[in-house]
Amino acid sequence: MSTPIERLATARELADQGRYDAALQALAWFHEHALEHDPSLQGVRRSYALADWAMLAEAHPPAAVALEAVRERNTALLLAGQGNRDHLLDVVSIDHACDQPVRTRDLFVKLEALAPALAASCIRVVLPQVIAAGDAALAERLMPNPEENIRQHADYLMDAFRARRQRFTGAPSIPAEIHNYVQDVNAILDVLAARGRHADVRRLRRLAADAIPATTLRREVRAALVPGAPAWYERGVPRRRNERVS
Template identity: 35%
Template sequence: MGQAHDVLERARAARLEGRHEDALRDHLWFHENALAVEPGMAGVRLSFALRDWIYLAEKFPLARRALQGLRDRDTARLLEGDGSRSGGARDLFRDIAAINGALGEERATHELFERLDLQAPALAQQCADLALPALAAAEDFALARRYLGDPAARVANLAANLNGYTEELVRSGNTSSAPALLSFVLNYAKEVRLVVEILHRQGEEESAAQVSRAALEELKSDALRDAVQREFDTPGATIAAMVAHARANVTEH
């Protein structure tokens, strides 16, 4: 493990030991520097690290204000056209949306996207897929539909990514990636449900039905179709499977 991983673990330990200022200092360092030293931590940075930050904020309100401060700084940078950071404006928007999601302030993402729609529509188009969950949460389905594009093409692309990931697992013979595959299934079902909800809310019932069918028909594996169908039928089934897999591994070891 590298430096960024060690700093995140140190932040977690400091929080558990009640050393809140030390934990916040490490969280700030990790958020600002992790990708420079360990690019592979991109997913962790906007998921587990933010989750731990919120746990800290529940005990130490200054941590919440610090996270809001980062969000506000990045929002100002985005609106000022600062795409100079690595990954550009789209990654800046991704950071903002992830922080808002962690804070439970998705409405701020909606408000930011509304401003981009008015002031920088080309940038709004680049960030639209990242904004759609917040637009749906705000029930701004008209704006969401405008940026959804071709729903059939969107679902076909999502299915191609899931098919490709599954085929790569089969080729590699990697039997330890079941949790990652289940996570992919969960995200796929979530994205499809979002597309279908937007279409429903805009009265496009036929398109919604077509997308729902295609979401299963585009998958190449019967097992994959079954897993996605279970998640459609019983939202949360995939998470239950992930928990069961983790418990089985603990029992085996």
Template identity: 30%
Template sequence: MRSFQVLYLVAIVPLFVGVVFAQDETVEGWVPPDDPKPQQILQEARDDFAAGRHSQALAKHVWFHRHALEYVPSLRGVRLSFALSYWAELAEEFPPALEALKEERDQVAERIASDDQPAIAFQELAALNNYLVAPDETVKVFQRLHFKNPKLAREVFLVAKPYLILKKQFPLLVHYLPPEEESLRIENTYRSGMDRAEKRSETESKTLLKQFYRKAMTSDAALLVAVLKLSNQSEQAESIAEHFRSLSDASEHQDAITSALNGEFPEPFPAVNSE
């Protein structure tokens, strides 16, 4: 970020962010229509960004993130992937967009404990931090939950797991990965996923889905083996490793299990944005 951008940020962000988050429905002259179409508003945000109308683009990104699911619930995946990537792209050029993204992240972090669906809220937090390239912040929130609300921490653990792996949070991983239960979960998820993929009629879709479940199984199995090995439960680590070796003869899978037996953590899957 260049120096003039820093000065610009200091001068206008407090006012601008206050406007966006106090009344996200009227920013820089933009008012959402009476019958808003979220997909159209997201595209307009992209068009505004391309045209240099950064304030309006930001207003529309904030609106989309906060209100899109009220109108089109099926946009849940888009909201935490493509839409956030577009917002992050805007943030690279427009400092108030970065501050607004951080503000949204902080608000989500504050409400996780009181949310009706904490796992979904934590997923949103993780996604926001992923596009902010701040995996440490996701880990910090999970650590707080672990000490203050262990029951809730267990509910959101699967979402937090890739970030705990990335940051080598070994004690937490040991705590939340009971060997027998986790081994059964991994295998059941893998087998049901492969069955679901087999029912796909399109060859490409079937292949991609099978690849996904194989990679997920390999990552989860290797993590469990590594955790057991590093916690001095070598006998159980070897037993579970032998079982998971039998599920796939792919070289990547076999190599990952071997590395895990040497105490090496696998790469998080899905990948985490850490740079």
């Protein structure tokens, strides 16, 4: 009997072969049953697997219908007061995979009135979608301490940097992590700028670089945070191909 991960790989192969119905069956099975076999696959289920499903939906309308049905099932439970955090995270993940952040924003606003404790428990996951939806006012309200948010992102970047120095084979590339960090910081700064908090934008842009203790890494981050700077990382290739972060 194949493992859930093997079934997910099979779904990708089937999609590549144009066997869309079979691919949809495999992806639907993974979403509904993978955690019964391996609870550690929650992250894969809400990221890679849903990304595969959303991609299949672009080529195969029944896949789009099936994915929307999953979203609507979870949404109905949430709005009826019968849903939980997992239902909301599934909806947010589907909206992210389908690049529909406004739907997440709209649902979150409803849940704040219907289930405020549940909504509050998911702010960190919902916030990037709210920012992507362009709702600066709501994003500002959900982000009472942007300095703390930036420091958390900086800690994550440093953890990735240390992992690479220790040669952990599963660690992501540093150029990719710099790119992600700069994107996260700029998203926060864009919210503050949209709200007219320009002094905070300047202060936090400096903080975002100063919060990185590794000298070379800090230099690269500072350069990438300059307004209008080209992307540090694009399609798997660092911008400075002959330089290495060490």
